[in-house]
Amino acid sequence: MILSSMRNVVFGYGEEPVIDRLTLDIEAGQFIGITGPNGAAKTTLLKLMLGLLRPWSGTVTLNQEIAAGGRLEIGYVPQQVASFNTGFPSSVRELVRSGCYGRLGLFRRFTKEQEELVERCLRQVEMWDYRNRRIGELSGGQKQRICIARALAQEPQVLVLDEPATGMDAASRAGLYKLMRHYVSVHKRTVIMVTHGQEEAGSYLDSVINLERREREGWTCLVTNSCSVRFGQEE
Amino acid sequence: MDVFGYEFMQRAFWAGGMIGIIGPLLGVYLMLRRQVLMADTLSHVSLAGVALGSVLRLNPALSGFAVAVAGGIIIEQLRRSYRTYSELPVAIIMTSGLALAVVLMSLRQNLSKSFSSYLFGSIVAVSGTQLKLIALVTAAGLIYFTVLRRPLYSLTFDEETAGISGVRTGLLSFSFAVLTGMTVAAAMPVVGVLLVSALIVLPASIALRLASGFTAAILIAVSTGLLGVFSGLTASYYINTPPGGTIALILLLFLLAAISLQKLARLKRRRRQYRSPLHSRDTVN
Secondary structure, eight states: OEEEEEEEEEEOSSSSOSEEEEEEEEETTOEEEEEOSTTSSHHHHHHHHHTSSOOSEEEEEEOGGGSTTSOOOEEEEOTTGGGOOTTOOOBHHHHHHGGGHHHHTTTOOOOHHHHHHHHHHHHHTTOGGGTTSBGGGSOHHHHHHHHHHHHHHTOOSEEEEESTTTTOOHHHHHHHHHHHHHHHHTTOOEEEEEOSOHHHHGGGOSEEEEEEEETTTEEEEEEETTOEEEESOOO | OGGGSSHHHHHHHHHHHHHHHHHHHHHHHHHHTTOTHHHHHHHHHHHHHHHHHHHTTSOHHHHHHHHHHHHHHHHHHHHHHTSSOTHHHHHHHHHHHHHHHHHHHHHOGGGHHHHHHHHHOOGGGOOHHHHHHHHHHHHHHHHHHHHTHHHHHHHHHOHHHHHHTTOOHHHHHHHHHHHHHHHHHHHHHHHOGGGHHHHHHHHHHHHHHHOSSHHHHHHHHHHHHHHHHHHHHHHHHHHTOOHHHHHHHHHHHHHHHHHHHHHHHHHHHHHHHHHSHHHHHHHHO
16 A cells, blocks of 8 residues: 655755655555665655645645544654753653653543553663653663654554664664564554665665765655655656 | 732732743743743733833723734744744844834823833732733633643644644644733733743743653742742832832742752762762772
């Protein structure tokens, strides 16, 4: 099943487009990596996909049918999320619990299952021991991990991570890729991850969208495996 | 007690108590959203509204209230246009509000005494109508922050992720701007235009230093705000000083005390760690 379709999408920040007539289909139920050098419009592609940016022309559609009888739940961990205000007065546990707010609505109380989910998410990113710490006291990699735990606590159908391994050591990065692989294979969810470490993450991924810059021709997308991408061609 | 023997003092304590709850509560969110100057800006905008009301022979309190709310909405709209320079809309509106207030005030020279009560705050300035307005704003604010505490937490932490996870960020930010305008306009009679942001910012500054969690931050901010307002009003009555300035100075003393105590506690903790047997063994070896 197609999760996201982009048809002839053109987008830019100034006069010139950084993405020019991109056509792309993303399959649901896969672990997809988006790679490319700095400035290759990886984050732009993600934001277009999520509807945070509107294309100059073309269409972007997210398949809401993937959600079992409700709104498509997307967990998003942006690139700069770990650089949050260090003075934010919240404990690690409080922040991860906020991932459940979408399901709870305004008034429903936390159930035992949700408390267990929060604990499980914190344990999965190896941050349970830090649950009572103030979030501002954590290191960059630890902040990144609790933001991932928060997204996991949301129990989303699609998890979108923008360079989630920033600030993590090699062991933590491997743990993260393994966890995402598990999330896709066992829980049948979709994970889309922007990463610089294609060599490290490659064996865990189902598909890779590799963005490359080509002068004069603008930006181009190369793709391996099952993502179907065309660039610079009219539909 | 002597201080409660007068009706105007009772009104001042009621008004101060209510603003002492809603101001610091709002302040925690404003500080975390990096919009701390918004309160100061809206107080200047509100002053322009008061001046406009005087010129047009309307109720100055109500016109100040309406213009402050409008100012909050304009800042929110400009914030969306100037995403990269989020401080710019606040500066634009502050300059415009102040300029408008000065020009309008010059049109009605005989109103300088009335304006000084808005500038510096006055216990006698709290009329029955203003007290009702403050009660209305406090009730609306308490309902707003209680009902929307979860989406507000998500919005305050990160607007982008909140939007993707289903929070209606546009509507929430808009309503927050309206509430900020309402609170600032309602607080003016108690602490005055010049010190309105003190009541919103100082308790929140103390809370963000001391609290370990979000709920704790809100409770500390509100308790500090109430204590500051009540002690400030009492002190101003007995030593005959302007209430707004006295409240702000007391809150400033609380902040200095909090910083000092926090530093002292940190120093003690470090010394204890330094003297611990484990640490001694490590350093000797």
